[in-house]
Amino acid sequence: MLFNSVEFLLFLPIVFTIYWALSKKLILQNIFLLTASYFFYGLWDYRFLSLIIISSLLDFIIGLQLKKHHSQRIRKILLSISLLVNLGFLLVFKYYNFFVDSFVSLFQQFGYEPSITTLKIVLPVGISFYTFQTLSYSIDIYRNKLEPSKSILNFFTYVAFFPQLVAGPIERAINLLPQIERKRVFDYKNAKLGLRQILWGLFKKVVIADTCALFVDPIFADYTQFSTVGLVAGAVFFAIQIYCDFSGYSDIAIGVSKLLGIELMQNFSFPYFSRDIAEFWRRWHISLSTWFRDYLYIPLGGSRVSKALQLRNIFIIFLVSGFWHGANWTFIFWGLIHALCYIPLLYLKKNRKNLNVVAENNVIAKPIEFFEVIKTFIIVTFAWVFFRAKNIKEGFDYIVGIFSNTFYDESFISKVGVKHQDLYIIIFFTVLMFIIEWFNRSSTFGLGKLPNSKVLRYVFYVFLCLTVLEFFSGKSEFIYFQF
Numbered sequence: 132m133l134f135n136s137v138e139f140l141l142f143l144p145i146v147f148t149i150y151w152a153l154s155k156k157l158i159l160q161n162i163f164l165l166t167a168s169y170f171f172y173g174l175w176d177y178r179f180l181s182l183i184i185i186s187s188l189l190d191f192i193i194g195l196q197l198k199k200h201h202s203q204r205i206r207k208i209l210l211s212i213s214l215l216v217n218l219g220f221l222l223v224f225k226y227y228n229f230f231v232d233s234f235v236s237l238f239q240q241f242g243y244e245p246s247i248t249t250l251k252i253v254l255p256v257g258i259s260f261y262t263f264q265t266l267s268y269s270i271d272i273y274r275n276k277l278e279p280s281k282s283i284l285n286f287f288t289y290v291a292f293f294p295q296l297v298a299g300p301i302e303r304a305i306n307l308l309p310q311i312e313r314k315r316v317f318d319y320k321n322a323k324l325g326l327r328q329i330l331w332g333l334f335k336k337v338v339i340a341d342t343c344a345l346f347v348d349p350i351f352a353d354y355t356q357f358s359t360v361g362l363v364a365g366a367v368f369f370a371i372q373i374y375c376d377f378s379g380y381s382d383i384a385i386g387v388s389k390l391l392g393i394e395l396m397q398n399f400s401f402p403y404f405s406r407d408i409a410e411f412w413r414r415w416h417i418s419l420s421t422w423f424r425d426y427l428y429i430p431l432g433g434s435r436v437s438k439a440l441q442l443r444n445i446f447i448i449f450l451v452s453g454f455w456h457g458a459n460w461t462f463i464f465w466g467l468i469h470a471l472c473y474i475p476l477l478y479l480k481k482n483r484k485n486l487n488v489v490a491e492n493n494v495i496a497k498p499i500e501f502f503e504v505i506k507t508f509i510i511v512t513f514a515w516v517f518f519r520a521k522n523i524k525e526g527f528d529y530i531v532g533i534f535s536n537t538f539y540d541e542s543f544i545s546k547v548g549v550k551h552q553d554l555y556i557i558i559f560f561t562v563l564m565f566i567i568e569w570f571n572r573s574s575t576f577g578l579g580k581l582p583n584s585k586v587l588r589y590v591f592y593v594f595l596c597l598t599v600l601e602f603f604s605g606k607s608e609f610i611y612f613q614f
Contacts, residue, residue: 133609134387135603135607143387143390146167147390150167151317157313157314158284160315161284161288164293165284165288165291168291168293171293172257172293172296175256176255176256179256179258182220182224183290183291184287185216186216186217186220186262186265187265187286187287187290188283189216189265190213190265190266190268190269191280191283191287193209193210193212193213193269194268194272194279194286196209197209197273197279198279206273210269213266214266214269217262217265217266218262220262221262224254224255224258225254225258256297257296257297257298259455260295260297260298263419264290264302264304265290267301267303267304267422267426268286268304268308270426271303271304271305276305277305280304280312285308285311285312288311289304289307289311292311292393294384294387294388294391294395295388295395298380298384298611299380299381299398299418299419300384300385300395300396300417301419302396303396306394306396307393315391317392321389322389325387325388326386327386327578327592328382328383328385328386329382329383329387329390330578330592330596330599331382331386331577331578331595332381332383332384333383333599334599335378335564336375336379336380336383336609337602337604338598338602339371339372339375339379339560339561339564340371340373340375340376341607342556342557343368343375343561344372345547345548345549346364346368347365347369349548350362350365351365351369351529354528354529354532357540358536358538358540358543359532359533359537360538360539360540360543361540361543361546361547362532362533362536363533364543366512366516368557369512369516369519370511370512373518373610374402375564376609376610376611377416377609377610378399380611381398381399382399382576382577385397396418397575397576398417399414399416399417400413400417400575401414401568401569402415402511403508403565404488404489404568404569404572405485405504405507406484406485406489406500406504406507407476407481407485407503408507408511409473409477409482410485410486410507411511412473413486419452419455420452423448423451423452424448427448428444428448431443431444432444442474445474446467446470449466449467449469449470449473450463450467450470451466453466453467459522460522461518461521461523461526464523464526465518468513468517469514472510488572488573489572513530516530560598564577
């Protein structure tokens, strides 16, 4: 079920009403929440519910056993089982064909033709997200940072919590599980904030991301036919599309959770206002970047080791991050680009230079800050080209085309297959979005702070609602569903 669908517009009010009607009985409320979550996920493919249930049951049992046993050898075995099973599911469903194709291609270079065949595997929606969520639970118990849940109902509800089940944020049990286990009280003020965040997320997804896709898809599909201006437009529109698509999902997920009396972590903090790549990764997909930091980078030694090992750790983190996104060398190369941009900051000890908000307490950024933001956006957009390309060669060809093709082609719009007004519309709404987010960059989302005038606020709400309804199609999936 998509957040931007008619089905969800019917599903959410029904869930909200029954959920709070059961608030006096926590066990009934959680039974209903778990049922609603399984129903929400099962509409994609009910068969894959078995994977969530198996993963949940496994880590629930292992969590109890980790608490029971004090032998370090037994505890390591238990944790290894959790890692092997959960990552095994991920490797089979997401990466099996990739490894087979890569293996066959390698041997073909030497004149051999291995007879290994690929499998017709359908990728379960959200498997990368809930796998990391259950893994963090077992690892935290192993590290004695978390007490295991004694209620199978509460734990299953934590894993399957529908707002963030298929595309995050990747919630830690330390934050979400205690909220599942305790009685929730309806907070009218927080619910209003949740509705506002849902509206902002829908605006970014339905109005901006989906409109950007009208340009991005045809340009990347036939990039050799476009001029420099067309290729630059395609790259920039994709950078905007993927941000609005993914952060839009996160805003809706966090907003829906607020309606249910549950707080999820912030997953985006205006990453395109970053002044360097290090700051970008502190603001982009925060739940994933902090997951890799806590469960991979720090265990590898982090920055407390020699320069050579720091270099190794950075490459591992970014390459694994790229690989997490999908079974294609383009994602790995995308991670490599970010690693190469991050390493100079680390060696010059400037990776934690920009910890504050850009132009903090000022309306306009200083010239140097403005330059740094634009420079970082260009680097990120360059890397996004490879993320979006079908393969690395096409990514390079796309970049080469920017510098070697005709600068401008008057038939650009007709080649894309859209109207001129579509271009003006997306530019207008993108500029509007960035202006609003600029003035809210110290908040947790784009509509965190609004004018004190009640009339102006509600006029703006009506404007956003009407705009979303005008652009609403109820058909397009979120980009990160494929990861």
